[in-house]
Amino acid sequence: MILRILNYHLGKKWFPVSVRLMALVVFVVLVFIGFSSPTKHPVFVNQLSKINLTTSFVWRLWWPLIVLSAIFLGRVWCMICPVEMVTTLFAKIGLKRKRPKWILSGWGITLFYFFVLTVGITIFELDANPMYTSYYLLTIMGISMLSGLVFEKNTFCRYFCPVGYLLGIFSKMAFWGWRVKDKSICRSCTDKSCVKSDYIYQLNEKSCGVDLYPAHVDTNNHCLLCAGCLKTCKKYTPDDKSLRPNPGIVKIGFAQDLMQGKPMQIAEWFFLFLLTGSMIFEMTHFQIVYGLNLLFASGNISSGLHLSEGILKDVIEVFYLYFLLPSILWVFPYILLSFFAKRVSVRQYLQSISNIFIPVIASFFVGLVFMEVVTKLPYYKYIIRDPGGVETVKAVLFRQIEMPQMPGWSEWVFSAILILLIVLGIIFSFRVIHKLAPKMNLEQNEKLLFALPVVFIVILYAEALAYQLF
Structure with a gap:
């Protein structure tokens, strides 16, 4: 029942875009509050880290909950993350250059996460200082914009997001995932709107921006649950409408991704x-x-x-x-x-x-x-x-x-x-x-x-x- 309701709403134009817009507003508010509480005094920072909304929300609520949600529900955070929407919009007006091999290798995420862990958290303790946390949030958004302006598709979420591998690894434990319901429908489809380059940069009915073909998705590692392929499958229907939309969130069983090895x-x-x-x-x-x-x-x-x-x-x-x-x-x-x-x-x-x-x-x-x-x-x-x-x-x-x-x-x-x-x-x-x-x-x-x-x-x-x- 829950999956049916969620898939129904994912087929609507207002979802998840409206939720992402609200998340973007929250993002801006958190950045503003972080900068409104600047201090470097260790005693003051130690107390402030516990009761400032920015540090408390980002590191003591948001971070733990996205980990928990990934373990049981997969990459649902990516569904409502405002950064995906922002980087796609910038990619629409950007240079759309092909990604070099060093980006496709996947090391971008690992190196970014290493930098955040070592320089950001261990040395500068950005998780304790609200001002540093705001700088971190702006850095995330800035890199997503820059990658969008330079490279094609949604490069940031697939190859740079510092929580991308984290969500991908833990989502192997999830009960459900994004799959096509009948692969034979995809094989007979003549439109292939879900991967067509004409629709990559659209807001709703868009083809996959992270290099996935829905019929081949059999793990939760990389799909952002944006439902773009669901909407293209719903709108561009050269075949029998009763057979589509074909992609959606389905129940796969706890840790079935992991069992594939x-x-x-x-x-x-x-x-x-x-x-x-x-x-x-x-x-x-x-x-x-x-x-x-x-x-x-x-x-x-x-x-x-x-x-x-x-x-x-x-x-x-x-x-x-x-x-x-x-x-x-x-x-x-x-x-x-x-x-x-x-x-x-x-x-x-x-x-x-x-x-x-x-x-x-x-x-x-x-x-x-x-x-x-x-x-x-x-x-x-x-x-x-x-x-x-x-x-x-x-x-x-x-x-x-x-x-x-x-x-x-x-x-x-x-x-x-x-x-x-x-x-x-x-x-x-x-x-x-x-x-x-x-x-x-x-x-x-x-x-x-x-x-x-x-x-x-x-x-x-x-x-x-x-x-x-x-």
Whole structure:
């Protein structure tokens, strides 16, 4: 019933364009509020990051929820994202140049995400400062406009969007996806409006801007759910209208995309590699890691290396968190696997076997989303009263009001929920392994594969402790 209603509305001209316009208005408001609260004082920024609407919405609500929605519903955020509409409009008036090979390789997204993680979040902490967050939002929009002006079609969303691979990877777990309902209709179609170049830059009835042919779409990786092909299929009907529109959102079953075991691109895997660095960092916020670290409070790595605050320490921390620790995390399971299953190549491990870790990674982020959203609930009343947060922070610093605190036991509850979710993720990884082992010619090593998700989590936990000591 839900899918029928959603497909019905996707066939209308006003949807999702109207929702994207509203999202664009929200985008502008968030940028304005971020710039209305400029400050660099660390104490002020620390308080402001919790109650400023821009930082709270972008990093504590929007970011967690798009991850959660991708895991269960696929790339639904792309359906209403205003950036897709903006970059397509700029591409309509742009140079429409062919994309070079380095863009088609997929490394644009990975490098952009790497820059955001290392320079943006780790060094400049743009997720804490509202002004920096506004600069980040404007940078996203600026790059989307520039790519639209230079390259053909919707280059930004397919090849540059920093959350593109994130949504694509997690959408492999989703219950539904965009598919054609009957491929024979597509084979007999003489119009092919869904891929016709005449309709690429239209607002509604448009052909695919991210290089997909609906009849060949069998994963959720890249489709933006813009419904352009649905509308062209509905409008340009040289054949029997009763057979069309043919594309739409259909139920495919939980994680059926993942069960196919389609190899990742190396650039896509490296994105996953960077994502595990984020997992190590985020795990330190849970009591199961933070509590144990108190046993080692007498010293840490940075003091042992005589590193003071500054750019050198930041660079070393970035290398430690996003290269050294993830390298150990990914190399150790491969060594274990290759020792007992010598037929496994590095490429097969990175592109195919790495799929078995996705349920565990997804389950971790579900736990993280739950913690992020719940712990910020006490702050929402202050955000509604004072979106900029400046006056509220002043009241806090002058002790006119006291910010609410979560009860101490809640931290252990979050840790317990995380452990439960990870256990469920490991169990689901076992199902994926059972399906993929024959496809990868590893039936004889299936029991060994079952050990890999457990090893992955154990190493991840140990590395979270190691990073906490930095």
